[in-house]
Amino acid sequence: MAKLLIVDxxxxxxxxxxxxLRMFGHxxxxxxxxxxxxxxxxCHAAELALVDxxxxxxxxxxxxxxxxxxxxxxxxxxxxxxGGVSNLNFLEMAQVFGADLTLQKxxxxxxxxxxxxxxxxxxxxxx
Numbered sequence: 001m002a003k004l005l006i007v008d009x010x011x012x013x014x015x016x017x018x019x020x021l022r023m024f025g026h027x028x029x030x031x032x033x034x035x036x037x038x039x040x041x042x043c044h045a046a047e048l049a050l051v052d053x054x055x056x057x058x059x060x061x062x063x064x065x066x067x068x069x070x071x072x073x074x075x076x077x078x079x080x081x082x083g084g085v086s087n088l089n090f091l092e093m094a095q096v097f098g099a100d101l102t103l104q105k106x107x108x109x110x111x112x113x114x115x116x117x118x119x120x121x122x123x124x125x126x127x
Contacts, residue, residue, distance in 0.1 A: 003027045003046045003048075004029070004116070005037060005041065005044075007055070008032070009054075021112075029048070034057060034060060034062060037051065040073075041067065049074060050077045051064055061090070076099045
């Protein structure tokens with residue numbers, strides 16, 4: 001299947017998503033913050049990154065912007081349970097910063113799998 005990177009500071013979410021995606025055949029790497037996720041991509045390729053928005057160290061929007069700049073063809077899904085603060089919707093901002101798709105936490109594994117498939121299908125078809 002696909003090489004995926006999950007970047008989330010919550011160990012339960014990170015491990016749960018990683019285990020679930022591995023059960024469906026994906027090769028999954030995990031990073032606990034944006035800085036570690038960006039560093040991982042310097043040495044290891046990924047077809048898609050799943051990035052949390054609200055994290056310490058390097059937050060999600062900055063991480064997405066850097067990933068998009070350094071890996072323009074990699075697909076990025078932004079995820080957040082934070083919603084909006086002071087009328088600032090983090091998931092909408094994530095798309096401005098380069099996310100291909102956004103998911104509001106909590107989401108079902110089926111929704112995540114469908115999102116991954118829809119983003120990777122054009123790559124697998126050569127487009």
